[in-house]
Amino acid sequence: MFPEKFLAWGRSKSCIRELAAYGNARKAQIGEDKVFDFSLGNPSVPAPDCVNKCIKELLDTEGGTIHGYTPAVGLPGLRKVIAEDLNKKSTVHISPDYIYVCCGAAAGLVVALRALLMPGDEVIAFAPFFPEYRVFTEGAGGKLVCVKPDEALQPDIEDFEKAISEKTKAVIVNTPNNPSGVVLRADTLGKIGEILKKAEEKYGHSIYLISDEPYRELVYDGEPVPCVFDYYHNTVMCYSFSKSLSLPGERIGYLALSSAIEQAERDDLFATICGAARAAGYVNAPSLMQRVIEKCIGSTSDLSVYKENRELLYNGLKELGFKCVYPDGAFYLFMKCPEEDAKAFSEKAKKHELLLVPSDDFGMGGYVRIAYCVPADMIRRSMPAFKALAEEYGL
Amino acid sequence: MFPEKFLAWGRSKSCIRELAAYGNARKAQIGEDKVFDFSLGNPSVPAPDCVNKCIKELLDTEGGTIHGYTPAVGLPGLRKVIAEDLNKKSTVHISPDYIYVCCGAAAGLVVALRALLMPGDEVIAFAPFFPEYRVFTEGAGGKLVCVKPDEALQPDIEDFEKAISEKTKAVIVNTPNNPSGVVLRADTLGKIGEILKKAEEKYGHSIYLISDEPYRELVYDGEPVPCVFDYYHNTVMCYSFSKSLSLPGERIGYLALSSAIEQAERDDLFATICGAARAAGYVNAPSLMQRVIEKCIGSTSDLSVYKENRELLYNGLKELGFKCVYPDGAFYLFMKCPEEDAKAFSEKAKKHELLLVPSDDFGMGGYVRIAYCVPADMIRRSMPAFKALAEEYGL
Numbered sequence: 139m140f141p142e143k144f145l146a147w148g149r150s151k152s153c154i155r156e157l158a159a160y161g162n163a164r165k166a167q168i169g170e171d172k173v174f175d176f177s178l179g180n181p182s183v184p185a186p187d188c189v190n191k192c193i194k195e196l197l198d199t200e201g202g203t204i205h206g207y208t209p210a211v212g213l214p215g216l217r218k219v220i221a222e223d224l225n226k227k228s229t230v231h232i233s234p235d236y237i238y239v240c241c242g243a244a245a246g247l248v249v250a251l252r253a254l255l256m257p258g259d260e261v262i263a264f265a266p267f268f269p270e271y272r273v274f275t276e277g278a279g280g281k282l283v284c285v286k287p288d289e290a291l292q293p294d295i296e297d298f299e300k301a302i303s304e305k306t307k308a309v310i311v312n313t314p315n316n317p318s319g320v321v322l323r324a325d326t327l328g329k330i331g332e333i334l335k336k337a338e339e340k341y342g343h344s345i346y347l348i349s350d351e352p353y354r355e356l357v358y359d360g361e362p363v364p365c366v367f368d369y370y371h372n373t374v375m376c377y378s379f380s381k382s383l384s385l386p387g388e389r390i391g392y393l394a395l396s397s398a399i400e401q402a403e404r405d406d407l408f409a410t411i412c413g414a415a416r417a418a419g420y421v422n423a424p425s426l427m428q429r430v431i432e433k434c435i436g437s438t439s440d441l442s443v444y445k446e447n448r449e450l451l452y453n454g455l456k457e458l459g460f461k462c463v464y465p466d467g468a469f470y471l472f473m474k475c476p477e478e479d480a481k482a483f484s485e486k487a488k489k490h491e492l493l494l495v496p497s498d499d500f501g502m503g504g505y506v507r508i509a510y511c512v513p514a515d516m517i518r519r520s521m522p523a524f525k526a527l528a529e530e531y532g533l
Numbered sequence: 534m535f536p537e538k539f540l541a542w543g544r545s546k547s548c549i550r551e552l553a554a555y556g557n558a559r560k561a562q563i564g565e566d567k568v569f570d571f572s573l574g575n576p577s578v579p580a581p582d583c584v585n586k587c588i589k590e591l592l593d594t595e596g597g598t599i600h601g602y603t604p605a606v607g608l609p610g611l612r613k614v615i616a617e618d619l620n621k622k623s624t625v626h627i628s629p630d631y632i633y634v635c636c637g638a639a640a641g642l643v644v645a646l647r648a649l650l651m652p653g654d655e656v657i658a659f660a661p662f663f664p665e666y667r668v669f670t671e672g673a674g675g676k677l678v679c680v681k682p683d684e685a686l687q688p689d690i691e692d693f694e695k696a697i698s699e700k701t702k703a704v705i706v707n708t709p710n711n712p713s714g715v716v717l718r719a720d721t722l723g724k725i726g727e728i729l730k731k732a733e734e735k736y737g738h739s740i741y742l743i744s745d746e747p748y749r750e751l752v753y754d755g756e757p758v759p760c761v762f763d764y765y766h767n768t769v770m771c772y773s774f775s776k777s778l779s780l781p782g783e784r785i786g787y788l789a790l791s792s793a794i795e796q797a798e799r800d801d802l803f804a805t806i807c808g809a810a811r812a813a814g815y816v817n818a819p820s821l822m823q824r825v826i827e828k829c830i831g832s833t834s835d836l837s838v839y840k841e842n843r844e845l846l847y848n849g850l851k852e853l854g855f856k857c858v859y860p861d862g863a864f865y866l867f868m869k870c871p872e873e874d875a876k877a878f879s880e881k882a883k884k885h886e887l888l889l890v891p892s893d894d895f896g897m898g899g900y901v902r903i904a905y906c907v908p909a910d911m912i913r914r915s916m917p918a919f920k921a922l923a924e925e926y927g928l
Contacts, residue, residue, distance in 0.1 A: 139738065139798070140648055140805040148808030155605070184597035194589060202579035205780045210550070241636065241784070241814070248814030253535055270811075277812030343534065385600045387820025389636070403534070410535040413543030416665075417672030419636070419643030424819045425782025 143276060152269055153499040154178060157484075161493045168491075174520035176508045177493045179316065179469065181384035183439040183511070189383060192433045193426065204429055208422045210412060212239025212392070216432040220392055223435050224375075228367040236395035236408050239423045240415065242386075243352045244270065246376035246393035250348050251278040251308065252414035253407060259307040264293040265501030266472065268316050268350070280307070284501045291320045291463055291472070295329050302337045308346045309334065313363055314353040317500050317507035318472040319448075319465020321357060324364040331370035344372050344403065352378040352391070355438050357467035358445040371398035374407075379431055381469075384439040390427040444469045447510040450517050458524055459533030469511040472497070475504055476531035486530065490523040538671060547664055548894045549573060552879075556888045563886075569915035571903045572888045574711065574864065576779035578834040578906070584778060587828045588821065599824055603817045605807060607634025607787070611827040615787055618830050619770075623762040631790035631803050634818045635810065637781075638747045639665065641771035641788035645743050646673040646703065647809035648802060654702040659688040660896030661867065663711050663745070675702070679896045686715045686858055686867070690724050697732045703741045704729065708758055709748040712895050712902035713867040714843075714860020716752060719759040726765035739767050739798065747773035747786070750833050752862035753840040766793035769802075774826055776864075779834040785822040839864045842905040845912050853919055854928030864906040867892070870899055871926035881925065885918040 151159070154177055161175040196204050211217065217234040224232040240246045247270075251261065257279040263271045264285050275282045283306070285298045309330070313322035334345050349366040354377065357363055366373050378391030393411065395404055422428075451471055455462055461474040473494070475483040480496035480503050487494045487506070497505035510517065546554070549572055556570040591599050606612065612629040619627040635641045642665075646656065652674040658666045659680045670677045678701070680693045704725070708717035729740050744761040749772065752758055761768050773786030788806065790799055817823075846866055850857055856869040868889070870878040875891035875898050882889045882901070892900035905912065 140801055141651065141809070144648055144808035144812060145801060145805045146808065147811050148804035148806065151605075152811075178602065180601050185600050189600075190592045190596050193592060197585045197588060201585050205580050205584075205783050206575050207573065207781045209554075210546075242816060244814040244816050246814075248812075253539055256536065273812050274814065386602045387817060387823075388600050389816060389819055406535055406540060409543035410540045411543065413539035413541065414536070416542050416547075417539060417643075417668050418813045419639040419641075419669065421637060421639050421784060422782060424784055424822070426821075427819070428782075 147273055154269070154495050157493050157495055164491070171519070173491050173493065174516060174523055175493045176510070176512060177495055179381075179509050179511060180386060181381055181439065181511050182513060183384055183441070183443050185384040186434070186437050186439050188434045188437050189385070189430055192430045196426065196429055204426050206425060208425050208428055210416065210422050212237065212423060213428050213432065216428050219432055219435050220394070224394060227362070228365040230367040231397050232367070232394055233397055236397070236404060238393040238408070238411055238415070239428060240391055240393055241389035241420060241423050242380055242391045243350055243376040243378035244274070245389070245415070245420060246391055247271070247348065247350055248274050248278070249411050249414040249418065249420070250374045250376060250393060251275055251280065252418070253410040254307050254346055255280040258305060260303060260305040262298070262301050262306060262309040263501065264298070264311065266291070266315065266317050266497055266505070267310065267501050268312060269499040271310055286502065291315070291318045292323060292326045293330065295326070295333070298330065299333055302333070304341050306337065306345055308348050310348045310350060311366065312350040314356060314465070314467030316353065316468055317470050317495070317497065318463055319468045319470045320463060321363055321466040324369075327364055327366065327369040334370055334372075338372075347373045349373060349375045351375065352381045353468040355382040356441055356444060356469060358448060359466060363467065367396050367398070371396060373398070382438045383434065385427070388424060388427045390423055390431055443514070444511060447512070447514055447517060450514060451508065451510050454517070454521050455524060458528040460524070460528060469509060471508040471510055472505050473508055475506060476533060478504055480504055480506055487527055490527050492520060492523050492527060542668055549664070549890050552888050552890055559886070566914070568886045568888065569911060569918055570888045571905070571907065572890055574776075574904050574906060575781060576776055576834065576906050577908060578779055578836070578838050580779040581829070581832050581834050583829045583832050584780070584825055587825050591821065591824050599821050601820060603820050603823055605811065605815075605817055607632065607818060608823050608827065611823050614827055614830050615789070619789060622757070623760040625762040626792050627762070627789055628792055631792070631799060633788040633803070633806055633810070634823060635786055635788055636784035636815060636818050637775055637786045638745055638771040638773035639669070640784070640810070640815060641786055642666070642705075642743065642745055643669050643673070644806050644809040644813065644815070645769045645771065645788060646670055646675065647813070648805040649703050649741055650675040653700060655698060655700040657693070657696050657701060657704040658896065659693070659706065661686070661710065661712050661892055661900070662705065662896050663707060664894040666705055681897065686710070686713045687718060687721045688725065690721070690728070693725065694728055697728070699736050701732065701740055703743050705743045705745060706761065707745045709751060709860070709862030711748065711863055712865050712890070712892065713858055714863045714865045715858065716758055716861040719764075722759055722761065722764040729765055729767075733767070742768045744768060744770045746770065747776045748863040750777040751836055751839060751864060753843060754861060758862065762791050762793070766791060768793070777833045778829065780822070783819060783822045785818055785826055838909070839906060842907070842909055842912055845909060846903065846905045849912070849916050850919060853923040855919070855923060864904060866903040866905055867900050868903055870901060871928060873899055875899055875901055882922055885922050887915060887918050887922060
């Protein structure tokens with residue numbers, strides 16, 4: 139008697155949250171230190187000192203007013219510093235007027251998709267992709283179309299060209315990528331931009347590039363992530379402070395429209411996004427956190443910890459004979475399963491108390507995602523379990 | 534090229550937020566103290582000390598972990614204390630398993646409506662009602678059906694019976710009421726419950742009572758608000774800590790299902806609500822605030838301030854010849870306009886720098902809403918302006 143899809147999504151949970159729930163139950167059963175839980179992308183590094191210091195200062199100086207409503211689009215001062223921050227990264231000038239402060243990147247993605255899609259419209263995602271893209275797209279009345287990756291896990295450009303149809307309204311990119319840690323190369327982004335421009339001309343309507351980039355600052359080899367605004371005009375950026383400032387539970391991020399979007403269309407799109415957010419019950423992003431971000435923008439948690447974890451895990455697994463994609467960023471390692479069925483492999487790993495997310499829900503089989511935003515000590519202690527797993531497969 | 538409704542909702546804003554925006558612009562123009570802004574329901578009383586004290590304690594003792602993801606339904610400890618709190622108010626035992634911690638009552642209403650409605654289904658609201666009920670209902674694919682009030686602004690029960698159809702899936706009550714401050718009497722709630730039970734039998738499907746009650750604690754005459762769970766079985770409660778703890782910007786509240794809902798249906802409904810929330814991008818309610826509420830539940834801001842404001846405003850306006858509904862609760866006064874056209878009256882009030890929300894968007898004409906969650910001093914200083922307005926109408 140209730141809407142079927144919502145019931146199914148409520149019952150199934152995400153594969154990641156399901157594994158995490160299993161992990162918590164298992165820890166209660168056999169002890170916290172006996173389970174090697176690599177399931178959740180919950181930052182292991184605490185928020186930088188500036189965050190908690192800033193909260194205390196706000197409470198002491200403006201304690202009476204900081205919890206009140208803010209404008210639906212966010213505090214003016216915060217929108218201004220976000221625009222300034224973006225303008226350091228891109229040659230396309232971003233205006234505070236087209237920044238919508240929202241409850242994390244998830245909220246941004248949802249309202250962008252709802253603003254862009256009519257029933258039956260298509261959204262392209264590049265595998266491997268965050269499973270909620272499917273829920274968000276279908277929840278907005280659209281259909282998710284998957285494009286396979288090449289061997290380096292960059293999008294397969296030929297497959298992408300074939301996937302575009304008259305119904306394509308949006309393309310989601312996610313760089314650095316969850317679950318693979320791969321950063322989209324500048325030349326790949328350039329090709330995506332060119333193909334989309336041609337498709338816009340061919341079909342006579344706008345196609346939007348939606349960039350989901352909560353991991354933007356989590357890169358470890360000195361090269362900054364190419365900024366999507368520089369590669370395509372009709373671009374919507376969805377950002378979250380969840381990972382860079384280790385605040386995933388606080389639900390604070392923003393959506394920004396490229397100034398290269400034609401003016402009248404940009405005004406309409408921004409208003410439509412505000413309307414979609416209003417209809418979804420988003421009144422404003424949490425007010426205290428808006429004020430914290432206004433002060434702490436540009437800071438990050440101690441991300442060097444993740445870099446060390448990456449080396450530890452990647453080298454350890456390589457030595458054991460596993461094949462992994464070397465991740466440029468984020469805090470995930472994408473490991474090829476030594477058998478075709480990723481779910482079966484994940485189940486076998488569970489027997490060794492290793493919680494690895496099978497890749498099927500990421501839009502492709504044969505891999506597991508290993509979240510290394512965990513204590514380095516756990517990675518070290520997990521190695522005998524990985525060794526036993528490798529031996530089971532004769533690696 | 535974008536979904537029309539979202540564009541319209543994004544462009545129009547709510548009448549309340551529009552008036553508040555005008556007020557801010559006007560204050561910048563002629564000075565803060567020259568504008569009598571009664572537009573917004575933003576609590577003027579600060580959060581109680583326990584809130585800011587608790588935030589500091591959490592930062593000092595658990596600073597590294599408090600900003601992480603929580604379960605989508607909320608922290609187990611918080612769900613438990615919410616159930617305990619509800620079980621003091623109602624004879625129907627409420628279980629933590631059917632409590633969904635969410636980003637304020639708005640998020641609760643939206644996910645409840647999305648879980649309950651199929652396209653074309655009808656939702657009944659009793660005028661006067663919070664204008665966003667229309668946006669939330671239509672955003673969920675439903676149609677809002679309005680029932681007129683009787684002279685005391687209780688629902689007109691005959692009109693209510695006539696409004697129910699085969700398509701009715703939900704009825705929203707809001708007590709104490711925004712915009713009128715009226716508390717639903719126990720006998721009225723009892724009648725609503727009886728009529729709904731009969732309608733369920735007649736049409737052979739469940740009809741849900743959705744109770745929006747962010748103002749539950751804001752009553753000033755000693756009588757607690759009758760608890761909806763005691764009057765009808767298929768009841769969904771949406772609560773927010775926005776007003777009782779003066780935290781409207783922090784977006785923290787909950788949704789609770791009555792244990793009187795048949796077990797299998799209750800499980801399905803709860804799962805559907807979780808799925809609808811997931812599809813709307815609600816990952817979890819803000820994590821720091823979840824922990825704060827766990828400690829501060831049962832506390833309130835100093836609500837006596839609103840009681841004093843009520844007397845000051847009500848008596849002042851009565852003396853000037855205006856007709857007002859005496860509000861039992863919330864922090865709104867519903868004043869009859871001395872002309873039929875509430876919008877025209879609101880415009881004339883603006884000329885006296887009085888910002889009063891016209892009632893049309895609340896589902897009925899002829900009134901203005903005056904939010905008295907403002908400094909008492911502003912109420913006093915506004916009286917000459919009200920006097921001039923009264924004189925303009927020959928009162």
